[in-house]
Amino acid sequence: MYKESIWQRSGEWDGFSGIPEMQESYYIVYNYTENNEEVSYRFQKTNHSIYSRLIMRDGMLMQFTWIPPLWAWKPSVDSLFAKTCDLYLTCGGPNTYCDENTSPICNCITGYVPKKDTAWAERDEWLGLSSGCVRKELNCQGQHRFFQLNNTKLPDTKTATVDRRIDVKTCKDRCLSDCNCTSFAFGTEIGCVTWTGNLVDIRTYNEGGNVLYVKVSADDDADSSSGEKSDRTGKIIGLTIGGFSVMLTLIVIFFCFWKRRDKQAKADATPIVANQVLMNEVVLPRKKRNLFGEEDEVKDLKLPLMEFEAVVAATQHFSDVNKVGKGGFGIVYKGRLSDGQEIAVKRLSEMSAQGTDEFMTEVTLIARLQHVNLVKLLGCCIYEGEKMLIYEYLENLSLDSHLFDEARSCLLNWKMRFDIISGIARGLLYLHQDSRFRIIHRDLKASNILLDKDMTPKISDFGMARIFGRDETEANTRKVVGTYGYMSPEYAMNRTFSMKSDVFSFGVLLLEIISGKRSRSFRDSDSNLNLLGYVWRNWSEDQGLEIVDTAVIVDSSSPTFRPREILRCLQIGLLCVQELVEDRPMMSSVVLMLGSEGVLIPQPKQPGYCVASGSSLDTQSKQRDDGAWTVNQFTNSIIDAR
Incomplete structure (x- = not known):
């Protein structure tokens, strides 16, 4: 039995x-x-x-x-369940938690002490661990607080109480007012969970898990959970030094922030006050001059303005567990709304160079752009100093996370890569010619291509985009924005941009997809050529397939491997990165060449930036860094058509 x-x-x-x-x-x-x-x-x-x-x-x-x-x-x-702490009741008795980063791995929860001090100190399996820890004296009438135990597997919930109808504040107050409540946890999916009595089978993780809030006395020493006396003199000295350092740091940060705000205030100063609209406690211009015409106003966007509290709840208070991306603009979090819909929240950093104008550019642009290969904007949130964009959540994240990862790249066969190339091309064609407004993206790169659950590519991040008039072919800017490695020569050197600037960026991206190599950091070990020079040399020597990603070559016996189609795409990519603007094709021609094998493709000329290491351009690039670096500089006219 x-x-x-x-x-x-x-x-x-x-x-x-x-x-x-x-x-x-x-x-x-x-x-x-x-x-x-x-x-x-x-x-x-x-x-x-x-x-x-x-x-x-x-x-x-x-x-x-x-x-x-x-x-x-x-x-x-x-x-x-491979680790020691995964076993049920690894630490034996109640009110303990297992942490494989500590030695020994078993610890009393803050606010609790070993039931048998001697046996616990010697880690006697039967007397110490099995007896566990007991709560320090806790006066029900006294003042209480909560100690936060992060990244935990929550205690056994057999005796817990769950209420999914209340918010986190009500959950906390309920536990505080209940003398028998020992701890609580809260999450969008689990609701409010409260425990009474002993806490059983807890472990911590390096990342992931939940947050457990343990009720302790307000004057309880958070560092005494092991039952040992702390050195109060050393603690006071440490707190004094730490406090002074924090204060000095805050003064420096406050001064820099004040200077930045003062400079921004002078730049944004305007006598127009009557023609404004209030969005979630922030005043924004009601109309954007020369943008969409007099009939188009912020209130006509039909774009939901999501409440800040709803965004906080959806992302579990912007938990690190939900962090899915980070860039110069800020952080992207995964979230889930109350109706179960998954979202991606782009939370702009207060120190980000993307200001209110650039934020409104992205909002007003994407709200009106509807295409299967463009990311869908669901809403936005502006609250005090916070600016957030709420997108559809795309399960497979960005293209660069697959393309430049050794393990994931082997899952991208040629058919998948070709479909991604074609999708990006169609999305860019829509921006240039088929949408209501002619839009130049100006920051097309692998990290700005997102992939849904079916690996369908979607162009994202329109904060640097520029709207053109229908009769406008090119424009100049005082400051360059975008990412080095993808910029066209005329844009990086002469500050002139056009639809052909996006075509150049698309060509670089196409060659990256074929080769699996990152343009900014690639150097050929033999000739010291960058990626464009390396591809051009192999193409000129009829060795085009030599540059194809090995993950694609390994799959050469599969019917998805099509060498002729790869060489056609390689030729199209070289056409897009030609040095002279007039030599590059329009995106309409690119889509036609990708979709029909019967179309004659011209022979490409030497690419721009086709240089060896050591040239002045290459030296400047090295000084800027080989990593993903976006030039976050903007002009006030970024959203106005010329």
Whole structure:
């Protein structure tokens, strides 16, 4: 007769925050749905040539995948419960937590002390760990506070109470007012969870998990959770030094911020006050002169202005767990609205050079642009110093996260790459010719191409875009914006831009997709040529296939590998990066050449920037850095048509 016992326990059912390893597979998209009609958890493969299975082996739950061209079952992670802390009640008694980064790994929760001091100090398995920790004396009538234990697998919820109808403040107040409440947790998916009595089976992670708020006395020393006395004299000295350092840092930051605000205020000063509209406590211009005409106003955008509190709740207070991207503009978070819809929140940094004008450019542009290959803007939020854009959430993130990653790039066969190239081309054609307004993107690059669950490409980030009149072919700017490595020669050197500037950027991106090499950091070891020079040399020597990504070549026996189509795309890419503006094709011609094998493609001329290491241009590029660097400089006329 076997006695049933718990061996392992996952975290709360909110998308497996208690099994962070489940979210590490780059080829699987996970989705947790909870609403009035269903509660479900599902996963979907983004690459259908990969098979996945879950098995139990020696009491361990393991996930295996069958990934070509390896043709073998590989464990996605060592095990879904492979670590010591994953075992149920690793630390034995209640009110303890397991942390594999500490020595020993078992610790009392803050506000608790070992029940048997001697046995705990010696880590006696039966007397110490099994007895666990007990709560310090806590006066129900006294003042209480909450100690925050981050990145945790929440305690066993068998005796917990769950309420999904209340917000985090009500949840906190409820626990404070209940003398028996020992801790609480809150999340968009799990709602308000409160515990009474002992807390059982807790562990911490390096990342992921939930936040557990443990109720302690207001005067309790947060550093005494191990039961040891702290050195108060040393602590006071440390706090004094730390406080002085923080104060000095804050003074410097405040001075820099004040100077920046003062400079911005002078630049934005205007006597017009009556013709303005209030958006979430921030005054913005009601009309944009020469932008969309007199009938177009901010109020006519039909774009939802999302409440700040709703964005905070959707992103779990902008939790690091939900962070999916970061750039010079700020941070992008994944979120989930109350109706279950997944969103991406682009939270602009207060120190970002993208100001109100650039923010409104992106809002007004994307709100009116409707195309399958352009990212969809769902709304925006402006609250005090915060500016946020709310987009549709695209499961496969950005193109560069796949293209330049050794593991993920092998999943991009040639057919997928060609579909991505064609999609980007159609999106750019829409911006240049088919939309209501002629738009120059000015920052087309791999990181600004997002991929949905079907790997459909969508052009994003229109903060640097410029609207052209229908009779306008080119314009000049006082300051250059964009990313080095993708800029056309006439734009970087003469500050002249046009639709052909975007064509050049598209050509660089096309060659990156074919080669799998990043343009900004590539150097040929033999000739010291950059990517454009390397491709041009191989093309001139009839060795075009030599530059193709090895991940594509490995798949050469597959029907998706089409050498003639690859060489056509290579030739089109070289046409787009030609040095002279007049030699480059329009995007309408590019789309036609990509879509029809019967179209005759001209022979390309030498690309711009076709230089070896050591030239003046290359030296300047090295000084700027090989990393992804965007020149965040703007003019006040960025959204006005010339």
